[in-house]
Amino acid sequence: MTARILVLPGDGVGPEICREATRVLEALQRDHGLDVELEEDLVGGAAYEATGEPLPAATLEKARSADAVLFGAVGGAQWDELPRELRPESGLLQLRSELGLFANLRPAMLYSQLAHASTLRHDVVAGLDLMIVRELTGGIYFGQPRSTRTDTHGRRQAVNTMLYTEGEIERIARVGFDIARRRNKRLCSVDKANVLEVSQLWRDVVNEVGQEYPDVELSHMYVDNAAMQLVRAPKQFDTIVTGNLFGDILSDIAAMLTGSIGMLPSAALDEQGRGMYEPVHGSAPDIAGQGVVNPLATILSVAMMLRHSLHRQDLAERVEHAVGDALDRGLRTRDIMDDEKQVASTGEMGGAVIDMLQ
């Protein structure tokens, strides 16, 4: 049956990276029997400009009925003064929430060809293969109340609420344990239970769910220490499970261990395993439109789509190997460049991956 994929390029570099990822899907369709139908629509700032909303009802409807969504990135300084609900980033948060995409898988894998690009010494990162499981539809990004107000002295104050229910923690903990079980059976839950009530509940519930997984070694770590340990000795981690805010920050740290934020893909999955696939990075307005953005995070997100939503493990591996082969050929976008290599534009890098799919 033909799988319907909705492509939402968004803003900044979003259209450039989605173009390359789409070319990869089309190549798989043409040469490797992938049965897909692609459709594109507006989201984020681009949607706001066209319709007055960062997530138009038509886009949401298409996302609901698609078999998978490929998402680029949203945001840009020109929209930062808008009311919060009209900002591009709100469109993304609403999309994740409306689709129930609570489980965000953010693998950080070092391609050996990029060991020089990592901020860490080769022996510290060689063979790095880490999975961050981030809760994506709860926590402080969604908690109520949230507001900015003025007190009786005319001074401004602002509030956000970090709230997790037992049920939300249970379901993401299960995803973490299940993934750890399929990997190296080690799960580290990251929180701030020494200070936050919500983190104490997080830790208690993760421990309770852990009773069902006696074969998985569970540890806990405070988020400040985890940030430090990630850059000190990242290979001590196998699978990390954490909340929305902490996972957002830790995954950007993990990105640099692999050489660049332009290398990190992600999958956001619902309870049925339906998903939206996007690079971990944002819309990178500082390099948008120059043809220099690294498309590999988005292309690797296509590999995650092939694995999790389209059930084509074979093609997922083909894409992942093709990325390695393109790097072997010596091509590098600017963010992963080193002296002896050949600088590649976004399109050249995407083209090289497509050549290597053969």
Ligand SMILES: NC(=O)C1=CN([C@@H]2O[C@H](COP(=O)(O)OP(=O)(O)OC[C@H]3O[C@@H](n4cnc5c(N)ncnc54)[C@H](O)[C@@H]3O)[C@@H](O)[C@H]2O)C=CC1
């Ligand atoms: N999922 C999304 O749509 C996200 C959107 N954003 C939004 O993106 C905008 C920019 O945010 P920033 O904090 O600057 O984060 P960013 O991730 O867009 O960029 C941070 C830095 O990394 C570089 N970079 C990012 N992706 C790259 C790639 N593929 N290749 C080469 N270099 C790359 C950028 O040029 C920039 O110097 C903001 O409006 C922000 O709200 C931020 C994060 C996620």
Ligand SMILES: CC(C)CC(=O)C(=O)O
């Ligand atoms: C821009 C935010 C909505 C999200 C973010 O930074 C992320 O999901 O990595």
Ligand SMILES: [Mg+2]
């Ligand atoms: Mg982020």
